[in-house]
Amino acid sequence: MSGLQKKETAAAVYWWDPTRIAEPDEPHFQPSWWQEQDRVVGSSTGRNVAWFVQGEQGNMVLRHYYRGGLVGKVLTDQFWLESVEKSRAMREFQLLQWMADEGLPVPRPCAARYARRGLIYRADLLIEMIPNSRDIFRMMTDQGPLDSALWQSVGATVRAMHDKGVYHSDLNCHNIMLDSDNKVWLIDFDKCERREPGEWQQANCERLLRSLRKELTKNDSFGWKESDWSAFMAGYQGTHAA
Structure with a gap:
């Protein structure tokens, strides 16, 4: 390198x-x-x-x-x-x-x-250290739901990672960050690796969805809605409005 x-x-x-x-x-x-x-x-x-x-x-x-x-x-x-x-x-x-x-x-x-x-x-x-950043778990716990545009950005960022062939072994709402400009960052790549395209990409997204649902069952104040997933997938699939 x-x-x-x-x-x-x-x-x-x-x-x-x-x-x-x-x-x-x-x-x-x-x-x-x-x-x-x-x-x-x-x-x-x-x-x-x-x-x-x-x-x-x-x-x-x-x-x-x-x-x-x-x-x-x-x-x-x-x-x-x-x-x-x-x-x-x-x-x-x-x-x-x-x-x-x-x-x-x-x-x-x-x-x-x-x-x-x-x-x-x-x-x-x-x-x-990413300046002025917080993970989306903390943001949704303290401030409530993220808007659709932010979820679309999260989806597009995960897709960019997948398009580069990077498998995240523990993709969840604690290792997706937003900085003060609402730029999305990904962290915690221990035990992660590069892979050829495959079913792991969909499984990665499903893992993130499970983490969001899990946090909601543990905390009623967690600002997650099932409808947010549609915005995430619109960003991931590139179908959101430009």
């Missing part, structure tokens, strides 16, 4: 984009270091904490990779050893950089770390 820098130390392998961050080292992937520098500007409140930090070239999101499921209750953040290129952070780094270069609205990756110890590794990723 163009512009990608790499280095290996006794403790870890690092990848980074020098236009986004100066050469990173171990402290850059430790929230405590950013706190000591007084450069933490926020954090997420999801299943696993992501830290928003102030970098030299702009704000970034620091995410540590955790395991899910029953195995995750034991190993937490430890993954069975595999090559650097196939590791969680490095795969997501490569995919994000390719998508951004292709013009898709995703955050650019800044740096990734692969730390091996024995037969396991741990991984971290730094990506650019």
Whole structure:
């Protein structure tokens, strides 16, 4: 990948984009270091904490990779050893950089770390933070329904991702963002990949629809209506008015 820098130390392998961050080292992937520098500007409140930090070239999101499921209750953040290129952070780094270069609205990756110890590794990723953005789940919870034009934009953005052959393994209302200009962004590409066209494209849309219906059953104030899906599909299919 163009512009990608790499280095290996006794403790870890690092990848980074020098236009986004100066050469990173171990402290850059430790929230405590950013706190000591007084450069933490926020954090997420999801299943696993992501830290928003102030970098030299702009704000970034620091995410540590955790395991899910029953195995995750034991190993937490430890993954069975595999090559650097196939590791969680490095795969997501490569995919994000390719998508951004292709013009898709995703955050650019800044740096990734692969730390091996024995037969396991741990991984971290730094990506650019999308300014003045909120996920559509939070927007619909706090502000009510999105208008049809926004749903059409969401549909068109998902279609653009699919047309590039990108499968999103967890497409839901928490990883679709809108910025202050109502531009749609897609995030969270862990375990995602490029694929040939197929049934997965429809299944991806159905997964998003299930997530919207699920949130509505959990929260009466969630601003989702079944009629919104028609607007999404009009955007996805390119049948909305220009």
